[in-house]
Amino acid sequence: MDLVLFDLDNTLLAGDSDFAWAQFLIAKGVLDREVQEAKNVQFYEQYKTGTLDIFEFLDFQLAPLARHPRAQLDAWHREFLHGTIRPMITTRARQLVAEHLDRGALVAVVTATNSFVTGPIVREFGIPHLVATIPAQENGAFTGKPRGLPAFKAGKIERVETWLESLGLYLGSFERSWFYSDSHNDLPLMSRVSNPVAVDPDDTLRAHAQNHGWPVISLR
Template sequence: MNLVLFDLDNTLLAGDSDFEWAQFLIRKGVLDRELQEAKNVRFYEQYKAGTLDIFEFLDFQLAPLARHPRAQLDAWHREFVQTAIRPMITAKARTLVRQHLDGGALVAVVTATNSFVTGPIVLGELGIPHLVATIPAQEGGAFTGKPRGMPAFRAGKIERVDNWLESLGLHWGSFARTWFYSDSHNDLPLMSRVSDPVAVDPDDTLRTHAEQAGWPVISLR
């Protein structure tokens, strides 16, 4: 059996669901545009530059989940998927996912974006059965605005994947080959862990690294 891992934002999606979720809430008037839009853009630029403080960002990104009832959040999210996410899913991305699923691989998305935002996208829109993501903490069925455990960011992705595999009774040695597809240099720790790293529409830093290392570089756009 093979293991196939995908990053989500700017890899399987032609855009960033984390950034777009905040922008969606701004457009709905849930977040104040004047106060929040500049923060959202700043965090996104820090992510691309490799300088993001993930815990500072999660304080910003998870706070709205703690302020609204789950039913309202779910309703907003359904609209978000329909209007913002479906246009980001390309035919090439769907085909690649289907090829690996049909080939019998264990397939998962591994993403720093929290599971509330990404779960319906990964399971409902892409048909991928497993999600390894940053987990929003809950108390009494309500979100607290804080993450639970290690965020799935940079080296944290390896820890989260290790724990997920262990929960299935598996480990890295269970697989003949392991893939990870990503666009971002932030994912170099996990890309260096697998047997078959693939750079997908990569940022400049990852492209340079991939070319020097002889990794495949592909486009799903």
Template structure:
């Protein structure tokens, strides 16, 4: 059996769901545009540069979840999925996921974006397993803080290994292990699997992939 892992943002999606969720809440008037838009862009720029303070970002990104009921959040997310996310899912991405599912691979999305935002997106792809940053939940509401290790950089390895162990597997259980990602932030996990694939990669990852002889592919629809 194969193990197939997918990054989500700018890999399966032609965009970043974390960034777009904050922009969506700004567009709904839930977040103040003047305060949050510049901060959202600042965090996104740090992510792309590889300098993101994940804990400061999570304080920013998870705080809105704590201020609203789950019913409100779920209603906004349904609109968000329809208006922002589905347009970012191209046919090549759906076909790649379907090919691996049809071949019987154990498949998961591994993303730093929190599981509230990404859970419905994983289901949109038909992927059962999601390894994401977990927003803490107490007394029927989100707390605005993460629970456990963020699924980011080396944290993705920690979270994937805990998930595999929970299923009774380890890396040696598979004939091959694949990870698809666009970002140099994912080099720790890309370097661990047997078959890393760079997908529409940033410049740093592209250079590394070319030096290592890794496949470089695109999932973007031709314009």
């Protein structure tokens, strides 16, 4: 059995679900545009340059989850999935996922974006496993804080290893392993698999991939 891991934002999606979710809430009037939009853009730029403080960002990104009941959040997410996310899913992305699933691989999305935002998106692809940053909950309500280690940079390795251990497996269990990503932030995990693939990569990842002979593909 092969292991196939996908990053989500700007990899399987032709866009960033984390950034888009905040923009969606701003457009709905749930978040204040004047204050929140500038912060959202700032954090996104920091992510792209590799300077993001993930805990500072999560304080911003998870706070709205703590202010609203789960039923309302779920209703907003259904609207978000239909109107914002589905247009970001390309035919090529769906085909690539289906090819690996049809071959019997163990397939998961590994993403820094929190599991509330990403869970329904991953199910839309038919992918059975998700390794994501987890929003903490108390008594069925979100607290606005993360639980455990965020799935970001080297944290993705630890989170993937913990997930595989729960299945009685480890990275060395697989003859072949893939990780598809667009971002230089994912170089730690990409360097741990046998088949790293750069997907519509940023400039830093593209240069690294070319220097190391990694495939560079586009799903757009």
